[in-house]
Amino acid sequence: MASPSSLSPTDVPMELHALNRNKLLDSFRHHLSLSSRPLHGFVFLQGGEEQTRHCTDHIELFRQESYFVYLFGVKEPGFYGAIDIASGESMLFAPRLPADYAVWLGEIKPLSHFKERYMVSSVYYTDEISKVLHDQYKGSGKPSLYLLHGLNTDSNNYSKPADFEGIDNFVADLNTLHPILTECRVVKSALELALIQFANDISSEAHVEVMRKTKVGMKEYQLESLFQHHTYMYGGCRHCSYTCICATGDSSAVLHYGHAAAPNDKTLEDGDMALLDMGAEYHFYGSDITCSFPVNGKFTTDQSIVYNAVLRAHDAVISNLRPGVSWVDMHKLAERTVLESLKEERLLFGEIDAMVNERLGAVFMPHGLGHLLGIDTHDPGGYLQVGAERPKEAGLKSLRTSRQLLEGMVITVEPGCYFIDALLLPAMENTRTSKYFNRDQISRFRGFGGVRIESDVYVTCDGCVNMTKCPREINEIEAVMAGAPWPINRTSIPSLSTKT
Secondary structure, eight states, rough: OOOOOOOOOOOOEEETHHHHHHHHHHHHHHHHTTTTTOOSSSEEOOOOOOOOOTTOOOOOOOOOOOOHHHHHHHSSOOOOOEEETOOEEEEEEOOOOTTTHHHOOOOOOOHHHHHHHTTEEEEEGGHHHHHHHHHOOOSSSSSSSEEEEEEEETTTTTTOOOTTTTTTGGGESSSSSSHHHHHHHHHHHHHHHHHHHHHHHHHHHHHHHHHHHHOOBBBHHHHHHHHHHHHHHHHOOOEEEEEEOEEEEEGGGTTTTTTSSSOOOOOOTTOOOEEEEEEEEEEEEOOEEEEEEEEEEEOOOOHHHHHHHHHHHHHHHHHHOOOTOOOHHHHHHHHHHHHHHHTTTSSSOOOOOHHHHTHHHHHHHSSSOOBBBBBSSSSSOOOSSTTOOOOOOOTTTGOOOOOBTTOEEEEEOOEEEEEOHHHHHHHSSSSTTTBBHHHHHHGGTOOOOOOOOOEEEESSSSEEEEEEOOOSSHHHHHHHHTTOOOOOOOOOOOOSSOOO
8 A cells, every 4th residue: 555655754964953053153253253252162052951741740742942952953851052162162961860760761871872963072961061161161260151041022032041050150141142043043054954845845745635634524633633643654743833723614714723722623614714724843843834725625716716815925925035025025015915806806995005005904914924934933033133123013013024035044925814803893994994895795704714825935046945835726726635646746955055
């Protein structure tokens, strides 16, 4: 019997993380030189710790802290990592495990195992941090530790600086590292792109498998289960990049459906649209893909109107992506394209420019067009640069970045069109915007839900490559849902014109 997958997990070279360390080291030394600061001290990070469920002894499945894994690739909890700015040497500090670890959790690996596996210069125990760093330090006075501390502009949470016994014997710098390391993560290397591509390939294949098996009468969580099974069974993806959104019917207008209070548990009804936002993570690097389709396999006229409006916006943005393009302009292009389509179908009246100025696009697409993608689904760096300010207007204020695109960025393109009463009804009663709505036509779509189409793209020197490989045209979706084949061909990642 033929396998339902053409893919298999790919090897992950630890050279990826060594290159990331070198990239940081070059940027960090350059910054210190420009500010006339000595090139010594240590970049020092603390990895993640295992967490229990509330007050119980149930240990949640561990996933490493993202900045730490970017530099060191370490999957185990309890580690610290350092980079000597003067020599460039990298060090890991492993927890000294108790003897009964070998009884309950398996072999206690020697330090040499971690040195070889993670391609670092040396490995010590965490209770040796202070002595090792002092012995390694070649400067005068107390050694400087550059610790990670800065704001994540998506969560409004701050990264946690490392802490250990003896840290008072060092000079701690909390301001320098975060912006430099975050900017390093914005542009991906060829090895990083290969992992993101694999995550996209296996997730695209899983989305197609879900489309094929979707039937009226199923539960939304069964679609989630099919996706997770495929990506884990055939891709080795133990983690998803985020909580799966498996929304059908009017729930497809709930932007972050799938949470604990709306746990993908509705029954699929004939005539419903499904909006499935699901992406697998492979070796920490993620994907973020949304497919929208009718659960019965055939688009109605109204479903086609909304779907094609979003598809036109999706394709228009992708055809315009290249280095130097403003992401705010791309969001406005997506809004304009959706509004133009709705006007063509007589859901709206009036001048498109006037609608844009009144921010009517935000009524139908209240979220941002997309976000940086990498080790985190919402990868950091969206508002890191000076001048990359968050817009204040409706819709635009939800953008996770306002930057101009750079070669090597990976960013999601996810326009949508939703009929959300909480936004639609006030806009139809507002004296400035009510004139644009054809109430008779719009009323048909109350309870419709919404459509989102999301692909992951990386920016090349003169355009972009769409890493996502799902059926997008209506005829393609209907054919796949009727059993037609859909090849997932491997994508070769061309080398970037600059070494990253």
